[in-house]
Amino acid sequence: MSYLIAIAGLLLLVLIHELGHFSGAKATGMWAMRFSIGFPPFVFRRRRGETEYTLGAIPLGGYVKIPGMLRPEADDLYAVDDVLLRNEDLPTAAAAALGESADITRGHLRAGRWDSARDSIGGVREALAATGDALSARDRGRVAKNLDRVEESLDPRAYWRSSRIRRLIVILAGPATNIVACFLILAVVAVIGRPEGYIVPTVHAVFAKTPAASSGLRAGDRLVSINGVHGSVNRLRQAIEGSDGHVVHVVVRRDGKTVALKPVHSKLVDGSYKLGFEFNARVIERSHPIWQAPGLAWGDMSRLTTGTISAIGNVVTPAGRSQLHSVVGIVSVSADEVHYGAGYYLTILADVSLALAIFNLLPFLPLDGGHVLMILLEKLRGRMVSRATFERVSVVGIALMALLFVTGLHNDIGQLISTPSP
Numbered sequence: 001m002s003y004l005i006a007i008a009g010l011l012l013l014v015l016i017h018e019l020g021h022f023s024g025a026k027a028t029g030m031w032a033m034r035f036s037i038g039f040p041p042f043v044f045r046r047r048r049g050e051t052e053y054t055l056g057a058i059p060l061g062g063y064v065k066i067p068g069m070l071r072p073e074a075d076d077l078y079a080v081d082d083v084l085l086r087n088e089d090l091p092t093a094a095a096a097a098l099g100e101s102a103d104i105t106r107g108h109l110r111a112g113r114w115d116s117a118r119d120s121i122g123g124v125r126e127a128l129a130a131t132g133d134a135l136s137a138r139d140r141g142r143v144a145k146n147l148d149r150v151e152e153s154l155d156p157r158a159y160w161r162s163s164r165i166r167r168l169i170v171i172l173a174g175p176a177t178n179i180v181a182c183f184l185i186l187a188v189v190a191v192i193g194r195p196e197g198y199i200v201p202t203v204h205a206v207f208a209k210t211p212a213a214s215s216g217l218r219a220g221d222r223l224v225s226i227n228g229v230h231g232s233v234n235r236l237r238q239a240i241e242g243s244d245g246h247v248v249h250v251v252v253r254r255d256g257k258t259v260a261l262k263p264v265h266s267k268l269v270d271g272s273y274k275l276g277f278e279f280n281a282r283v284i285e286r287s288h289p290i291w292q293a294p295g296l297a298w299g300d301m302s303r304l305t306t307g308t309i310s311a312i313g314n315v316v317t318p319a320g321r322s323q324l325h326s327v328v329g330i331v332s333v334s335a336d337e338v339h340y341g342a343g344y345y346l347t348i349l350a351d352v353s354l355a356l357a358i359f360n361l362l363p364f365l366p367l368d369g370g371h372v373l374m375i376l377l378e379k380l381r382g383r384m385v386s387r388a389t390f391e392r393v394s395v396v397g398i399a400l401m402a403l404l405f406v407t408g409l410h411n412d413i414g415q416l417i418s419t420p421s422p
Contacts, residue, residue: 005345007059009345009349009352010059010352011037011038011059011062012349013178013181013349013352013353013356014037014061014062015037015062016177016178016181016353017062017174017175017177017178017356017357017360018035018036018037018062018063018064018174019177020173020174020175020176020177020178021064021066021170021171021173021174022035022064023173023177024169024170024171024172024173024174025064025066025170027169028162028166028169028170029157029162029166030066030157030158030159030162030166030170031050031066031067031152031155031157031158032050032051032064032065032066033050033051033052033065033066033067033152034051034052034053034054034063034064034065035051035052035053035054035064035065036053036054036055036056036062036063036064036065037054037055037056037059037062038054038055038056038057038058038059038060038061038062039056039057039058039060039061040056040057040058041056041057041058042054042055042056042057043055043056043057066158066159066170067149067152067153067155067158067159068152068153068154068155068158068159068160068161069159069160070153070160070387070390071153071160071384071387072109072117072150072153072154073109073387074106074107074109074110076109076146076149076150076153077102077105077106077124077146077147077150078146079142079143079145079146079147080098080099080102080124080143080146081102082142083098083135083139083142083143084098084099086139087134087135087139089134090131090134090135091131091134094127094130094131094132094134097127097130098124098127098128098130098131100127101120101123101124101126101127102124102127104120104123105117105120105121105123105124105150108120114154114161115154115156117154118151118154118155121147121150121151121154124147125144125147128140128143128144128147160384164375164378164379167371167375168372168375171368171371171372171375172368172372174357174360174368175356175357175358175360175361175368176357178353178354178356178357178360179301179353179354179357181350181353182301182304182350182351182353182354182357183297183298183301184297185346185347185349185350185353186296186297186300186301186347186350187293187294187296187297188293188346189297189342189343189346189347189350190287190288190292190293190296190297191287191288191289191290191293192287192342192343193285193286193287193341193342193343194285194286194287194288194296194343194347195283195284195285195343195344195347196283196284196285196286199233199279199280199281199282200233200279200280200281200282201222201223201232201233201236201279202220202221202222202223202279202280203217203218203219203220203221203222203223203252203277203278203279203280204219204277204278204279204280204281205219205277205278206218206219206276206277206278207276207277207278210267210274210275210276210277211248211264211265211266211267211274211275211276212264212275212276212277213276214262214264215248215250215261215262215263215264215275216261216262217250217252217261217275217277218254220254221252221253221254221259222252222253222254223236223250223251223252224251224252224253224258225249225250225251226239226240226248226249226250226251227239227243227248227249228249233279240266240273240274240275241266241272241273241274242273243265243266243273244266244273245265245266245267245268245273246265246266247263247264247265248263248264248265248266248275249261249263250264250275285341285343285344300347300350301350301354304350304351304354305354305358308351308354308355308358309358312358312359312362364393364396364397364400364401365390365393365394365396365397365398366394366397366398367397367401370393370394370397374390374393
């Protein structure tokens, strides 16, 4: 059940992301042809108005289909050339009519007469229908689908025909909704029970070959005083750091008895004096008044943002790559948090939502950040980036994404294999 909850949570975040793009398209007047959660084969399809809503059997993401993500070019009528080359027995008159009508459309595309090109596709369809049985049903179907795609990409509401500001709104709406979702989830967690860690004055671990080990300090000891200082963990730490390498007297509570340990000298480590042990940390779920929730959520989100950006920056290092996770690892971690309670699980969900937003803003196609980069380049150049450049940049981005996915999957599988059965 915990894994089903974890998968449902991830699908919800994908739904939120795609709803952002979908809402942006609707708000700016673009044509949202399809709204899909999951990838084919489809287990559910329903058309409402001009949009088809689908649910795919492969729950690895989702998408909003907006026609014309790239400006159409003359070579896009490739299916017509293909059937003409492969059907030498096609009557001369029919072949000429089909080829000439396609050339008319190509001429409009080369000249940038987009509306004329769209209108001329009707002539190509008529020439295709006039071939009758001279073309197989399969060939006619391929050409018809090709014409549909070109016609859709020439629609006045297509992506590439929209203004730059409208395209930016649609692209950025996806990550923006994930950021808002992260904030709202963390605000809810602050009210229902926010996991908060605190340090207690007991010993979690003693490191070997340190002053603490020489003094006889043990895991589980409760610190009573250090050099006569009693109180909180911070006061005890200050007493150690303020010893300046001199003798430190430690008193602990062990097995119901007060024990004075062997005096030792503190040791300078990383710029401060230490004994060489670790305090115990505990985590509780603490509820806060609703008016404090926005501030707490903002603070948590700021820390998560810093940590996520830092992790992405460290991905070029071996240590950073070892922290990468795929969907498998995310589901596994989320499922584990379900057992600890709603606060723990929702906090992980908020973290994933924010990470999804930040990852999508990376400047690589086909990520949202890559599309933003193309729009900015278009603004600087004064014209759209060519189809060839777009495709080359996309290949690089897809290769990087594939590398990250494979690395994350390798880490997750390795962790699953090395984790002992309960």
